[in-house]
Amino acid sequence: MVEEKKIKLKRLESSKILGKFMADYYYELDAAAKSGEKKIAWCTSVGPAEILRAMGFLVYFPETHSAMLGSSRMATDLIPKANAIGYSPDICSYLTADVGAYLEKVSPLAKVFKGIEGPPKPDVLVFNTNQCRDVQDWFNFYGEEYDVPVIGVHSYVGVQEVEDSRVKSIAKQMEELIPTLERVSGNKFDIDRLKEAVRLSRECSDLWKLVLDTAAAKPSPITFFDGTTLMGAAVVGRGTQEANDCYRTLLEELNQRIADKEGAVPDERFRIYWDGMPVWGRLSTHAKLFAGLQTNVLASTYCNSWIFSALDPDDPFDSMARAYTELFIVRADAPKEAYIRNMLEFFKVDGIIYHDAKTCPNNSNCRYGMPQRIEKLTGIPCLTINGDLNDLRLISDEQTKTNVEAFIEQLDENK
Numbered sequence: 058m059v060e061e062k063k064i065k066l067k068r069l070e071s072s073k074i075l076g077k078f079m080a081d082y083y084y085e086l087d088a089a090a091k092s093g094e095k096k097i098a099w100c101t102s103v104g105p106a107e108i109l110r111a112m113g114f115l116v117y118f119p120e121t122h123s124a125m126l127g128s129s130r131m132a133t134d135l136i137p138k139a140n141a142i143g144y145s146p147d148i149c150s151y152l153t154a155d156v157g158a159y160l161e162k163v164s165p166l167a168k169v170f171k172g173i174e175g176p177p178k179p180d181v182l183v184f185n186t187n188q189c190r191d192v193q194d195w196f197n198f199y200g201e202e203y204d205v206p207v208i209g210v211h212s213y214v215g216v217q218e219v220e221d222s223r224v225k226s227i228a229k230q231m232e233e234l235i236p237t238l239e240r241v242s243g244n245k246f247d248i249d250r251l252k253e254a255v256r257l258s259r260e261c262s263d264l265w266k267l268v269l270d271t272a273a274a275k276p277s278p279i280t281f282f283d284g285t286t287l288m289g290a291a292v293v294g295r296g297t298q299e300a301n302d303c304y305r306t307l308l309e310e311l312n313q314r315i316a317d318k319e320g321a322v323p324d325e326r327f328r329i330y331w332d333g334m335p336v337w338g339r340l341s342t343h344a345k346l347f348a349g350l351q352t353n354v355l356a357s358t359y360c361n362s363w364i365f366s367a368l369d370p371d372d373p374f375d376s377m378a379r380a381y382t383e384l385f386i387v388r389a390d391a392p393k394e395a396y397i398r399n400m401l402e403f404f405k406v407d408g409i410i411y412h413d414a415k416t417c418p419n420n421s422n423c424r425y426g427m428p429q430r431i432e433k434l435t436g437i438p439c440l441t442i443n444g445d446l447n448d449l450r451l452i453s454d455e456q457t458k459t460n461v462e463a464f465i466e467q468l469d470e471n472k
């Protein structure tokens with residue numbers, strides 16, 4: 058019988074450096090929005106950020122704002138404001154929370170960073186539909202509100218093989234963004250600046266992968282819940298030297314923990330893979346729940362989504378097109394299942410939890426039999442929990458706790 062203990066979680070020292078990186082990032086955006094000295098591009102989280110950096114834009118990612126709305130538990134009250142103007146409660150709760158915050162003129166940035174009132178006004182909005190169609194509708198809303206151009210890449214979905222013809226087609230769409238970006242930024246496109254942004258972005262991706270791969274150690278020095286905040290620099294800072302410096306420091310700390318056999322979860326007994334979105338408003342609750350059961354949720358599809366190993370500075374457009382098309386979320390079930398099976402083996406996992414996020418079918422992989430197929434092939438047990446990334450009305454904490462405890466009990470019996 059696994060008894061739940063009260064656990065005080067150990068914070069990674071480097072998380073302070075990552076916190077400072079995020080503060081500097083938002084203050085720089087805010088200063089630019091106020092002074093008008095630098096142009097600001099809004100970009101989707103797996104959009105073509107490298108092109109925007111190469112064109113001299115500061116890049117803002119609305120999804121990180123939505124995640125903050127979730128983790129600050131502001132989202133649930135704001136979602137109905139967006140519903141009232143026609144955005145369904147069933148669509149992405151990142152979108153509805155963010156639009157609700159805009160309508161209500163509130164932002165978690167104002168609570169965390171003194172002097173910042175909210176997101177920086179965009180000069181252009183650039184999306185990639187590789188993750189979902191919601192991002193395009195989300196950006197179109199702001200395009201109308203701010204009267205600025207909305208441009209983007211229309212990606213493939215359900216991709217089996219990433220064929221060259223598809224890569225070429227996406228690369229062409231990326232190149233076609235440039236005239237608008239030149240007009241808005243007032244800067245001429247420079248291929249060497251793009252190569253440098255891609256080089257830095259690839260370095261960031263490699264470092265972030267090394268960080269996440271430390272979870273293969275027993276005990277793991279990091280949890281998925283740590284990863285969801287530590288990944289901030291990979292999302293908003295890829296293509297910058299500062300993000301890479303943060304990850305070098307973090308990596309050193311994690312390697313030291315491995316050398317000292319210091320686990321992120323004391324007395325780690327069970328190792329879990331998480332598929333799907335985090336529940337932003339329950340990060341700490343979930344971290345404590347699992348740690349109390351001597352269980353480390355240590356690897357995930359989500360945190361690994363900011364690894365772009367195809368990026369190649371010598372072939373910037375094609376390699377960006379490949380990197381942003383071979384992503385997990387863009388793929389068909391067969392390559393997704395092969396990917397998860399590799400992850401289970403690499404991280405030496407005892408069980409899988411699938412989060413069925415009500416408003417994000419794109420990041421919920423448990424709806425068409427995948428858990429059962431993977432369990433049959435690997436023998437690794439799985440549990441699906443119903444919930445949402447941001448809308449806490451869709452979550453039953455009691456149900457989640459009971460199901461997780463029963464699942465760990467089952468793993469214990471199998472040991």
Ligand code: SF4
Pocket residue numbers: 149150151152188189190191192416417418419420446
């Ligand atoms: S992938 Fe999901 S959470 Fe992300 S923007 Fe699309 S619908 Fe929202």
